[in-house]
Amino acid sequence: DSGVTQTPKHLITATGQRVTLRCSPRSGDLSVYWYQQSLDQGLQFLIQYYNGEERAKGNILERFSAQQFPDLHSELNLSSLELGDSALYFCASSGVAGTGGKNYGYTFGSGTRLTVV
Amino acid sequence: GQNIDQPTEMTATEGAIVQINCTYQTSGFNGLFWYQQHAGEAPTFLSYNVLDGLEEKGRFSSFLSRSKGYSYLLLKELQMKDSASYLCAGINDYKLSFGAGTTVTVRA
Numbered sequence: 001d002s003g004v005t006q007t008p009k010h011l012i013t014a015t016g017q018r019v020t021l022r023c024s025p026r027s028g029d030l031s032v033y034w035y036q037q038s039l040d041q042g043l044q045f046l047i048q049y050y051n052g053e054e055r056a057k058g059n060i061l062e063r064f065s066a067q068q069f070p071d072l073h074s075e076l077n078l079s080s081l082e083l084g085d086s087a088l089y090f091c092a093s094s095g096v097a098g099t100g101g102k103n104y105g106y107t108f109g110s111g112t113r114l115t116v117v
Numbered sequence: 118g119q120n121i122d123q124p125t126e127m128t129a130t131e132g133a134i135v136q137i138n139c140t141y142q143t144s145g146f147n148g149l150f151w152y153q154q155h156a157g158e159a160p161t162f163l164s165y166n167v168l169d170g171l172e173e174k175g176r177f178s179s180f181l182s183r184s185k186g187y188s189y190l191l192l193k194e195l196q197m198k199d200s201a202s203y204l205c206a207g208i209n210d211y212k213l214s215f216g217a218g219t220t221v222t223v224r225a
Binding site: 002033035041042043044045048056058088090092106107108109110111113 | 150157158159160161162204206212213214215216217218
């Protein structure tokens, strides 16, 4: 157990629907990052939050949004789903805003596998 | 951006050594990470280089040359369980940017 919890582990939904993915960071970590990994693709950075505020944005579609709550858990909302949105969605956390650290790195959750049919 | 390039696939024999190279644009990165990812699982942290040189950790070592935009991950005494994807990632502006990963297959 990495300490980063993602739910649900698997999600199957139809095109056009909306889903919410949830992430609880490791205890004490203030930063949460969301990544998308499509089949045979690398990890694509979507968005980062630090202590409740958006800190950095990557290639996140306008149909996608995220937020981080006062208890530091984060949610990634995906709407108007398309077949191409099928992917593994990972959440990662770190203790400070982006540095990771020498013996630290980013800690990843086990991911949510989203299948859009 | 900071394009990160690494080979797509490598194959090696159990007990051998494999070196996975990673090149990137030199501007912007504050450090370089290596992660291991088994299929369908989360990436797990292997190493982090912020200064030039070699960092050794058991069977795994990582090297960084910032001026050349070059890093490598060295896996020694390969075991079957080392079959996985190895991801090179640079950190910049509070986010990790990953390469596409190198799939290493260890054969008996």
